[in-house]
Amino acid sequence: LDIIIGGALWGAIYSLIAIGLNLEYGVTRILNVAHGEFLMVGAYVTWFFFTFYGVNPLVSLVISGPAVLVLGVLIQVIVFRRLVHLSASGEELEFRSLLACFGLMFIIQNVVASIGRLAKWPPGGIGTHYLYETIDLLGQRVQLNLIVAAVLSMIIGVLMYILLRSTRLGLAMRATVEDPTGAQLVGINVLKVHAVSFGLGALLSALAGSMLVMIYSLTPFSGPPYTYIALAVIILGGMGSFIGSLLGGFFIGYVYYTTLTIEPLLPMAIVYIFIIIMLIIRPKGLFGR
Amino acid sequence: MLKSKMANLKILPIPLILIVLAFATQFLGNYYLSILRDALMWMALAVSWHFFSGLTKYISLGSAAFFGVGLYFTAKFLPPSANPRAPYPILPLVIIVLLAGLICFAVALVIGLVTLRLKGIYFAILTFGVSMVIQYVLKWWTVKIEGSAVGSSVYPPAFDSQTQYYSILIAMLATLLLTTFLRRSKLGLALKMVGENEEAAVHVGVNTSLYKILGFAISAMCIGFVGGSYVTRVPYTNPDTAFDAKYSFLPAVMALLGGGGTVLGPIVGSITLSLIWSYLQAAFTTYFLIILGSILIVIVLFMPNGIMGIVEKLRSRLMGRKELTKAPKMPP
Numbered sequence: 288l289d290i291i292i293g294g295a296l297w298g299a300i301y302s303l304i305a306i307g308l309n310l311e312y313g314v315t316r317i318l319n320v321a322h323g324e325f326l327m328v329g330a331y332v333t334w335f336f337f338t339f340y341g342v343n344p345l346v347s348l349v350i351s352g353p354a355v356l357v358l359g360v361l362i363q364v365i366v367f368r369r370l371v372h373l374s375a376s377g378e379e380l381e382f383r384s385l386l387a388c389f390g391l392m393f394i395i396q397n398v399v400a401s402i403g404r405l406a407k408w409p410p411g412g413i414g415t416h417y418l419y420e421t422i423d424l425l426g427q428r429v430q431l432n433l434i435v436a437a438v439l440s441m442i443i444g445v446l447m448y449i450l451l452r453s454t455r456l457g458l459a460m461r462a463t464v465e466d467p468t469g470a471q472l473v474g475i476n477v478l479k480v481h482a483v484s485f486g487l488g489a490l491l492s493a494l495a496g497s498m499l500v501m502i503y504s505l506t507p508f509s510g511p512p513y514t515y516i517a518l519a520v521i522i523l524g525g526m527g528s529f530i531g532s533l534l535g536g537f538f539i540g541y542v543y544y545t546t547l548t549i550e551p552l553l554p555m556a557i558v559y560i561f562i563i564i565m566l567i568i569r570p571k572g573l574f575g576r
Numbered sequence: 577m578l579k580s581k582m583a584n585l586k587i588l589p590i591p592l593i594l595i596v597l598a599f600a601t602q603f604l605g606n607y608y609l610s611i612l613r614d615a616l617m618w619m620a621l622a623v624s625w626h627f628f629s630g631l632t633k634y635i636s637l638g639s640a641a642f643f644g645v646g647l648y649f650t651a652k653f654l655p656p657s658a659n660p661r662a663p664y665p666i667l668p669l670v671i672i673v674l675l676a677g678l679i680c681f682a683v684a685l686v687i688g689l690v691t692l693r694l695k696g697i698y699f700a701i702l703t704f705g706v707s708m709v710i711q712y713v714l715k716w717w718t719v720k721i722e723g724s725a726v727g728s729s730v731y732p733p734a735f736d737s738q739t740q741y742y743s744i745l746i747a748m749l750a751t752l753l754l755t756t757f758l759r760r761s762k763l764g765l766a767l768k769m770v771g772e773n774e775e776a777a778v779h780v781g782v783n784t785s786l787y788k789i790l791g792f793a794i795s796a797m798c799i800g801f802v803g804g805s806y807v808t809r810v811p812y813t814n815p816d817t818a819f820d821a822k823y824s825f826l827p828a829v830m831a832l833l834g835g836g837g838t839v840l841g842p843i844v845g846s847i848t849l850s851l852i853w854s855y856l857q858a859a860f861t862t863y864f865l866i867i868l869g870s871i872l873i874v875i876v877l878f879m880p881n882g883i884m885g886i887v888e889k890l891r892s893r894l895m896g897r898k899e900l901t902k903a904p905k906m907p908p
């Protein structure tokens with residue numbers, strides 16, 4: 288029962304991170320390996336406002352999210368827009384943007400670490416440890432913040448789904464995924480859609496980070512594992528598939544949590560073995576087109 | 577006539593460079609020797625990586641898997657000479673490094689057999705995943721099966737700076753010779769054809785799968801050699817340091833910096849980047865990764881064809897003027 292609850296709660300959070308990564312890749316064709324860094328930045332923003340201004344971590348979701356959204360849009364406009372112009376083929380763009388993302392990863396991690404050093408933030412990592420008490424859930428002791436984070440993740444996920452399905456922006460985004468040239472022909476500003484999608488992906492990651500920092504301590508270098516997990520989720524669910532990310536998130540959440548309880552050293556290996564098997568059998572993912 | 581003169585000029589520096597490298601220990605201090613040694617190591621990695629991924633454009637981000645296997649295997653089977661109760665027979669370093677390379681060859685063969693039908697970003701993710709899986713399984717193995725503490729390391733014997741330098745120099749020369757030789761063989765041509773147009777290669781009867789798997793395995797073997805000889809340099813090693821993701825990314829970055837598709841590209845790129853790296857690390861210890869990340873982005877944004885691309889451009893501008901005057905006017 289511990290596994291069922293734990294897997295579901297972590298699965299919800301992983302889904303949120305993966306939906307963000309999927310949005311970035313699906314629309315812009317940029318596999319953002321610096322995705323976990325946005326998560327970390329979101330966590331730091333939340334922690335900063337909590338520690339120095341006493342802002343409730345849940346309220347500061349409204350601060351950290353938009354802040355990172357702006358960061359994501361800026362990065363997309365400054366770096367990746369030029370890359371799209373430079374690259375002759377889609378594959379070339381994918382590879383070059385992968386390298387650029389690694390550069391970005393180094394920069395973001397070390398900028399935050401340097402600021403932390405200068406400002407004398409705790410070097411061992413930061414955490415808001417908000418709502419740390421445990422409560423009874425179906426006979427299991429579960430941390431309240433984990434439940435809150437999971438429920439909020441799902442709410443944000445549903446909101447994102449509504450945004451994609453029934454707004455003009457969502458329609459434009461889906462059209463761009465289907466056929467960028469066609470979308471441009473019918474008057475969609477593809478450049479703008481790319482920037483907004485990248486920003487929204489970053490925003491989702493940042494929100495997840497803001498919630499994770501209630502549960503765990505994070506350091507400037509805690510981002511990559513979440514990127515790897517999100518990568519596993521979107522490979523499993525299919526790149527560009529919203530439902531795939533959602534269900535894949537829960538699946539990976541269960542796999543990760545189950546392995547963690549049985550054999551604490553192996554979860555990452557198992558997650559990656561899943562990716563490899565998936566890539567060999569069905570590279571498009573379960574719900575990929 | 578001009579052409580043969582040019583060819584002579586091109587070959588002339590090679591023996592000179594070799595002599596300088598061979599006697600570098602005589603006139604370089606330990607510090608500069610270590611920088612040169614690391615530059616040579618990165619060069620060997622970039623050249624090996626480029627042999628497969630540069631030619632075929634199948635981007636592998638799994639070099640760390642083979643580097644780590646080579647390094648860890650060698651460290652494991654090279655017990656400190658002070659340890660009389662060494663669990664394994666004491667073999668000379670060369671043989672262990674060769675064995676490590678062969679193991680990488682076999683591992684890559686297996687990976688290649690199941691995965692080379694994947695393309696583009698999927699292949700990149702897969703190779704990266706393989707390296708992660710080996711790293712974590714090895715970690716689990718050392719703790720659960722061998723019963724060592726979490727995070728414990730293997731301590732190979734210490735080597736003096738000359739041995740360090742020469743073992744890496746030899747590994748570098750070996751990979752350079754092997755890949756240069758194979759590039760001109762049928763295998764190299766087939767790999768290049770895959771990179772240019774795989775479908776066409778299949779249609780003219782090239783067994784692309786066979787050559788791709790073979791090329792990948794040979795590239796992995798060379799990386800294994802380099803990893804194995806790197807054991808002389810490290811005081812200790814464990815799965816986390818041996819499979820560090822930088823061994824996957826940097827060879828690719830260096831080859832890209834130098835310019836893909838050329839022989840000199842990975843060599844120029846790796847030397848440039850590793851020298852910049854050494855300088856930055858010494859000069860700006862705390863901020864050097866920020867600078868490095870920025871350099872990476874600048875390269876990707878402003879030098880899409882790498883250093884060799886710029887050199888080519890300059891040369892064609894210098895030579896081009898003469899040729900343009902002679903060339904007949906082409907219809908548009």
